[in-house]
Amino acid sequence: xxxxxxVLRSIFSTVLIITALACSKDDTDxxxxxxxxxxxxxxxxASGDAFESFATTTTPPEDIPDTEEMFSQNYTLNDTIDQxxxxxxxxxxxxxxxxxxxFNTNASVIFPGNLLQGKTLSQATPSDxxxxxxxxTITYNLVTGNRQATVEVDKIDQGTxxxxxxxxxxENGDILPANFVLDxxxxxxxxxxxxxxxxxVSTLASKxxxxxxxxxxxxxxxxxxKLTQQYYTMSYVKPTSLxxxxxxxxxxxxxxxxxxxxxxxTFISSVTYGRIFYMLYESTASAEDMKLALxxxxxxxxxxxxxxxxxxxxxxxxxxxVKVIAYGGDSEGxxxxxxxxxxxxxxxxxxxxxxxxxxxxxxxxxxxLPLSYVVNSLEDPSQIISTNLATEYDVVNCENRSKGFPxxxxxxxxxxxxxxxxxxxxxxxDNVDSLTNVLIDENGRLIxxxxxxxxxxEYSLNEIGPNGIYPFNGCAATAFRRASASFSDGIYFFNNDxxxxxxxxxxxxxxxxxxxxxxxxxxxxxxxxFSAIGAGMDASIGNRKLLCFFNKEGxxxxxxxxxxxxxxRSIKDFQVKxxxxxxxxxxxxxxxxxxxxxxDDSRIIVAFFDGSGTQYVFxxxxxxxxxxxxxM
Numbered sequence: 001x002x003x004x005x006x007v008l009r010s011i012f013s014t015v016l017i018i019t020a021l022a023c024s025k026d027d028t029d030x031x032x033x034x035x036x037x038x039x040x041x042x043x044x045x046a047s048g049d050a051f052e053s054f055a056t057t058t059t060p061p062e063d064i065p066d067t068e069e070m071f072s073q074n075y076t077l078n079d080t081i082d083q084x085x086x087x088x089x090x091x092x093x094x095x096x097x098x099x100x101x102x103f104n105t106n107a108s109v110i111f112p113g114n115l116l117q118g119k120t121l122s123q124a125t126p127s128d129x130x131x132x133x134x135x136x137t138i139t140y141n142l143v144t145g146n147r148q149a150t151v152e153v154d155k156i157d158q159g160t161x162x163x164x165x166x167x168x169x170x171e172n173g174d175i176l177p178a179n180f181v182l183d184x185x186x187x188x189x190x191x192x193x194x195x196x197x198x199x200x201v202s203t204l205a206s207k208x209x210x211x212x213x214x215x216x217x218x219x220x221x222x223x224x225x226k227l228t229q230q231y232y233t234m235s236y237v238k239p240t241s242l243x244x245x246x247x248x249x250x251x252x253x254x255x256x257x258x259x260x261x262x263x264x265x266t267f268i269s270s271v272t273y274g275r276i277f278y279m280l281y282e283s284t285a286s287a288e289d290m291k292l293a294l295x296x297x298x299x300x301x302x303x304x305x306x307x308x309x310x311x312x313x314x315x316x317x318x319x320x321x322v323k324v325i326a327y328g329g330d331s332e333g334x335x336x337x338x339x340x341x342x343x344x345x346x347x348x349x350x351x352x353x354x355x356x357x358x359x360x361x362x363x364x365x366x367x368x369l370p371l372s373y374v375v376n377s378l379e380d381p382s383q384i385i386s387t388n389l390a391t392e393y394d395v396v397n398c399e400n401r402s403k404g405f406p407x408x409x410x411x412x413x414x415x416x417x418x419x420x421x422x423x424x425x426x427x428x429x430d431n432v433d434s435l436t437n438v439l440i441d442e443n444g445r446l447i448x449x450x451x452x453x454x455x456x457x458e459y460s461l462n463e464i465g466p467n468g469i470y471p472f473n474g475c476a477a478t479a480f481r482r483a484s485a486s487f488s489d490g491i492y493f494f495n496n497d498x499x500x501x502x503x504x505x506x507x508x509x510x511x512x513x514x515x516x517x518x519x520x521x522x523x524x525x526x527x528x529x530f531s532a533i534g535a536g537m538d539a540s541i542g543n544r545k546l547l548c549f550f551n552k553e554g555x556x557x558x559x560x561x562x563x564x565x566x567x568x569r570s571i572k573d574f575q576v577k578x579x580x581x582x583x584x585x586x587x588x589x590x591x592x593x594x595x596x597x598x599x600d601d602s603r604i605i606v607a608f609f610d611g612s613g614t615q616y617v618f619x620x621x622x623x624x625x626x627x628x629x630x631x632m
Contacts, residue, residue: 039252041242045379048118048264085401110370112138112165112271113156113236115245118264121375121385129258129265132247133157137237140168141270155247156236165234184294187214187222187280212323215282223290227277231368235270238381245378265378266385273368280323401627405605405618406437406596408632413441414613415632418594419478419491420538437596440475442613471495471502471518476552479536480595482545494521498532498552524549525563530556537593537606539576541621546576554589554611576621586617586629 070087109116113136115129133156140149151164187193193214214222239245245267246255259265281290377383408415417440444461461470474496481490481503491504493515501524503516522528532552539548539559547560556568559576569575571590575582589611596605596618604621610629617628 039256041246041250041252041255044252044255044259045242045265047261048259048379049261050264108158110268110271110373111158111161112234112268113161114158114268115258115378116266116268116375117258118266118385119262121266129255131250131254131258134244134247136239136244138164138168139235139237141233141235168234169232183224183226184291185224185226187224193222193224193280212278212280214280215321220282221290223281223294225277225279225281225294228274228371229276230272230274230371232274233270233272236268238269238376240381242378266375267378267381269374269376269381269384271370271373274371275368276371278324281320282323283320405598405627408439408607408616408630413443413445415439415592415609415616416442416613417475417478417494417535418537418592418607418609419480420595437594438478439592440478444474469515471515472500477533477535477550477592478594479547479549480538481547482538482540484545492524492536494533494536498534501533525560525565527565527567529558529565529568535590535593535609538595539606539621540595541576541604548576548593550590550593554587554591557590574619577624580624583619583624583626585619586626587611587615 070085109126109128113133115131115133117127117129120126135152135154136156138151138153138161149168151167153160153164255265281294283290375385377385419438440461445458461472461475470493472493472495475493476496476498477492477494479492481487481492483489488505492501493504494501495518499521500518501521502518505514505516521530521533530549530551533549534552534554535550537548539546544561548557549560549565550557550571551568554571556570557574558568559566569582571585571587573582574585585608587608587610590608591611591613592609594607596607598605606619606621607616608619609616614632615629616632617626617630619626
């Protein structure tokens with residue numbers, strides 16, 4: 001029941017200045033002497049280019065250039081290694097995410113007086129200048145009548161400054177400033193939600209987790225509550241000379257590591273601490289009704305009235321849900337609301353009432369987290385360089401790329417051969433059920449791996465086939481052959497030196513399968529390029545029945561289709577599809593290979609084992625990407 005032409009409350013000023021810093025060359029630049037010992041500290045500091053001026057007022061958010069960086073990361077859990085595809089990106093609390101981290105990754109960098117490298121200020125987590133510092137003065141902006149509003153420290157570093165701030169906060173921690181900023185707004189569209197969160201609609205999906213997304217159904221109305229509270233500001237008294245910044249032991253050479261013409265020196269002059277709280281109410285009720293009721297109740301917090309709030313009116317709203325983002329505050333207050341989503345009238349009433357009462361009752365400013373900070377030029381301390389939001393920083397989101405893949409680990413010896421075969425108790429051993437992924441170790445043991453990745457049991461090569469007749473002493477390679485109109489499923493077994501093969505025909509004349517007479521590998525088909533086979537696998541795609549064989553050394557491969565072989569190619573130039581790019585198998589040689597049986601049968605995954613049989617890597621034939629390698 002969306003209502004148009006509503007008079008919305010104007011957006012309160014939300015500080016979200018992310019200044020793109022650009023350094024311009026100055027005509028009076030100093031040419032650095034290669035012999036740094038000839039330079040003074042003043043000359044090194046002056047060598048940094050001047051900063052351009054910037055607007056000090058916020059404007060409607062613009063699209064932020066793509067900041068995503070993709071990389072792979074291995075994580076170990078219960079001795080099992082999984083590979084995760086990760087994306088590192090910048091996030092902002094004003095941009096929001098209901099999975100916002102409970103810790104501040106800027107904590108070691110953002111504190112009053114810290115020196116920052118100018119060219120990194122536009123990064124979510126800037127780089128600091130790590131040299132020994134002189135002392136300084138840390139001040140507190142609240143006028144409370146307390147004597148402890150300023151602390152002199154003998155050096156500026158994270159530990160000393162934090163200790164100084166703790167002294168100040170300890171004397172003022174029972175005083176909660178009343179500078180709340182409350183905004184209650186009816187939300188009509190995702191475009192408006194993006195604006196209220198300080199984003200453009202094009203960045204809303206990437207910045208805000210889907211759990212905080214807007215219900216766009218015409219039957220639903222939405223109201224967004226934004227509550228921001230600045231607790232206090234800690235400042236570093238600006239130095240009047242560089243002697244007040246650096247310890248006497250610091251040399252020009254020390255500073256030159258961090259200061260260059262395109263990387264001028266700056267310092268954090270002040271940091272503002274506090275908390276931010278978002279709640280997105282959605283219901284089939286009227287937005288006007290919800291807005292008026294919620295605005296009245298939440299104003300009791302912003303006016304520093306009692307935290308006793310009557311939320312019984314929420315029970316009137318059908319299909320009510322509340323999505324919450326919180327950042328900062330004491331551990332028993334707003335932080336408990338991070339990522340919370342409450343559905344149903346009773347749950348919303350009980351949970352939100354508890355959260356709001358804690359929010360209003362919270363009186364310890366020690367729980368404040370850095371919301372924003374101001375940076376000044378070290379060469380000219382009177383020049384403000386930028387005002388950035390400290391709640392924007394680098395986070396990493398990962399997806400388990402190897403989820404559902406079998407784990408080949410804890411084997412008694414190295415892998416010699418491997419194969420996948422869709423066979424069962426009627427065609428294999430009587431005591432084996434749904435044998436799918438099989439590894440053969442260097443001692444001739446067959447290790448059955450279920451498609452869940454669990455190790456089922458071990459068997460001997462001599463247990464294969466009717467009457468336990470296996471034609472070779474050992475096994476250099478195997479490969480599953482898919483059935484066609486002219487033959488049934490089968491498995492190629494190659495002898496120890498890979499020069500001969502025998503085809504185990506699944507569902508043969510005995511009903512359980514049988515081995516063919518051993519033959520030379522030259523009889524595998526037309527144009528076999530190798531005299532011995534070291535590894536093989538089923539590489540079928542769609543209706544194409546393909547086999548991939550590797551030479552004995554494991555450095556080359558060939559593809560067989562309808563018993564016709566392709567010329568050999570290097571494993572550094574691996575390609576199965578007839579189109580697309582080739583890829584480099586990340587091993588010096590391949591010792592075994594197989595198609596992988598997965599629960600998700602829509603994916604085509606193959607596994608390559610290195611020549612020593614101690615590592616393996618998966619290859620996704622749909623996306624043409626490797627996943628791994630992993631240790632056995």
